[in-house]
Amino acid sequence: GKLDLLSLGSVRAFARTWGERPLDFLITNAGLMGTPFTLTEDGFESQMAVNFLGPFALTGLLLPNLLAAAPARVVIVSSGAHHLAKIDLDDLNCARHPYDRFIAYGDAKFAANLFAVGFARRFKDRGVTMFAATPGGVMTNLGRHATFEDAVRLGWVNADGTLPQGEMKTPEQGAATPVWGAVAPELDGLGGLYLEDCRIAPEWAPPAPRGWGVKAASLDPAAAETLWAIAERLTRRSRE
Numbered sequence: 001g002k003l004d005l006l007s008l009g010s011v012r013a014f015a016r017t018w019g020e021r022p023l024d025f026l027i028t029n030a031g032l033m034g035t036p037f038t039l040t041e042d043g044f045e046s047q048m049a050v051n052f053l054g055p056f057a058l059t060g061l062l063l064p065n066l067l068a069a070a071p072a073r074v075v076i077v078s079s080g081a082h083h084l085a086k087i088d089l090d091d092l093n094c095a096r097h098p099y100d101r102f103i104a105y106g107d108a109k110f111a112a113n114l115f116a117v118g119f120a121r122r123f124k125d126r127g128v129t130m131f132a133a134t135p136g137g138v139m140t141n142l143g144r145h146a147t148f149e150d151a152v153r154l155g156w157v158n159a160d161g162t163l164p165q166g167e168m169k170t171p172e173q174g175a176a177t178p179v180w181g182a183v184a185p186e187l188d189g190l191g192g193l194y195l196e197d198c199r200i201a202p203e204w205a206p207p208a209p210r211g212w213g214v215k216a217a218s219l220d221p222a223a224a225e226t227l228w229a230i231a232e233r234l235t236r237r238s239r240e
Contacts, residue, residue, distance in 0.1 A: 005054030022069035051108035070127025085110035120191025129191030135174035
């Protein structure tokens with residue numbers, strides 16, 4: 001069925017269409033990056049909607065299906081851009097602070113990392129766990145809203161046009177880490193981790209380049225609990 005993570009109505013309709021069928025794994029892969037400020041029909045900032053709040057609602061609605069298939073896994077696609085985040089958990093939709101389109105992308109991916117932590121803490125012992133996974137820099141149209149100057153300023157491209165990581169990944173190479181997170185037996189019993197290049201990412205620390213490894217604050221259990229309560233309130237309110 002059709003699914004648009006910009007719309008909680010679409011999320012709910014898709015979950016109804018899925019019905020009671022067990023679900024072995026779920027990868028929430030849709031994304032937006034660097035878009036101008038827009039609010040969805042639910043009042044959510046669009047990047048936060050697609051990269052976090054939509055997947056949060058979808059995963060919650062499909063939880064009975066995942067539990068029915070246990071052991072099952074969820075993977076939310078994150079990004080090294082979570083290093084850019086300046087997230088205000090009390091203002092996910094940029095109502096009270098200035099909107100920077102790339103910081104907002106980082107905020108949404110930071111939230112995705114925290115979601116994986118909160119979900120695994122709740123459901124890992126019931127046989128359903130969750131990971132956040134970065135695909136890396138992939139040759140897709142995700143970057144259509146970023147100029148070359150944006151990419152240089154953010155450290156994604158060198159000023160001479162070469163790439164810090166050597167080369168962009170193909171879509172197939174970019175899919176490898178999320179798929180590994182969904183099926184790899186070596187991840188059995190684990191959860192709430194950030195995956196990169198088909199491995200558990202190391203914690204980032206200077207002088208490592210920003211954008212590689214995981215920012216420890218994005219896996220903080222206390223922040224994950226705070227975010228979970230806020231996301232529940234926001235997605236529930238949109239139904240009323």
